[in-house]
Amino acid sequence: MEDPILVIDNVSKTFRRPGQAPLKAVDQVSLTVGRGETVALVGESGSGKSTLGRIALGLLAPDTGRVLLEGRDLLALPLAERRQARVAMQPIFQDASSSLNPRRPARELMAQALQGQVEPDQAAARLLDRVGLSPGRDYLPRFAHELSGGQRQRLAIARALAMNPKLIIADEPLSGADVSIRGQVLNLLLDIKEERGVAYLMITHDISIARHFADRVAVMQRGIIVEVGPAAQVLTAPSHPYTRELVAAVPVLEGLEVAP
Numbered sequence: 181m182e183d184p185i186l187v188i189d190n191v192s193k194t195f196r197r198p199g200q201a202p203l204k205a206v207d208q209v210s211l212t213v214g215r216g217e218t219v220a221l222v223g224e225s226g227s228g229k230s231t232l233g234r235i236a237l238g239l240l241a242p243d244t245g246r247v248l249l250e251g252r253d254l255l256a257l258p259l260a261e262r263r264q265a266r267v268a269m270q271p272i273f274q275d276a277s278s279s280l281n282p283r284r285p286a287r288e289l290m291a292q293a294l295q296g297q298v299e300p301d302q303a304a305a306r307l308l309d310r311v312g313l314s315p316g317r318d319y320l321p322r323f324a325h326e327l328s329g330g331q332r333q334r335l336a337i338a339r340a341l342a343m344n345p346k347l348i349i350a351d352e353p354l355s356g357a358d359v360s361i362r363g364q365v366l367n368l369l370l371d372i373k374e375e376r377g378v379a380y381l382m383i384t385h386d387i388s389i390a391r392h393f394a395d396r397v398a399v400m401q402r403g404i405i406v407e408v409g410p411a412a413q414v415l416t417a418p419s420h421p422y423t424r425e426l427v428a429a430v431p432v433l434e435g436l437e438v439a440p
């Protein structure tokens with residue numbers, strides 16, 4: 181792949197806990213995300229997806245291997261440059277409240293991301309409108325705890341967008357939202373992909389989300405990527421027995437209705 185946005189190169193991570201056997205959460209994993217591409221990382225709970233996501237985001241150092249964002253090894257960069265480079269990559273987590281300071285109103289949460297804008301309130305209101313918190317200006321004084329789970333996730337998405345990311349790493353972004361609005365949040369993420377050409381690494385235990393969203397699917401089992409390929413191929417004609425099991429057990433997600 182030419183000039184990918186993200187390269188995860190032979191990354192391993194073992195957790196050592198006193199009195200217990202070491203746990204190889206990620207075992208020599210390589211995965212690439214192209215510009216504007218959506219790669220879904222699927223696998224059951226405990227397979228190492230979030231650990232790999234945190235390593236990709238630079239929140240956790242791998243034992244071995246490298247992560248390249250736009251060709252640059254973030255861990256090898258001096259701190260100031262690393263901060264600068266990381267702006268191109270924004271996380272969305274399952275629980276938006278963990279990344280939104282509860283003591284600051286939306287206006288300030290957005291302002292942190294919109295530093296340098298001439299009219300930060302206007303820019304923030306526009307983005308809030310865009311993610312369906314409208315009218316956006318009415319949400320500027322609101323605190324994260326005053327919002328529903330789905331609204332909080334929209335605020336987290338607006339904040340990520342304010343950074344103008346080229347890559348969004350989303351770890352179970354729909355799991356914190358009410359079942360009834362999951363489809364809406366998923367559609368929002370799809371629209372953003374269309375509008376902005378942003379690339380996604382979409383981490384999910386839910387194959388039906390991968391089916392709606394991904395260009396390629398990587399399947400992780402016990403720290404290893406056992407299968408990777410075009411979504412249509414992996415999800416309709418899986419070659420690995422573990423993928424076949426996952427696909428056969430697809431949960432029917434109520435409320436997840438995606439516009440064609």
Ligand SMILES: Nc1ncnc2c1ncn2[C@@H]1O[C@H](COP(=O)(O)OP(=O)(O)O)[C@@H](O)[C@H]1O
Pocket residue numbers: 195196197203205223224225226227228229230231232
């Ligand atoms: N900080 C940690 N310390 C020890 N074990 C961990 C830590 N984080 C994750 N693990 C373990 O690593 C394995 C993979 O976890 P995780 O990456 O969260 O999987 P997934 O996101 O696929 O559910 C699990 O067995 C989990 O208990």
Ligand SMILES: [Mg+2]
Pocket residue numbers: 229230231
């Ligand atoms: Mg996880």
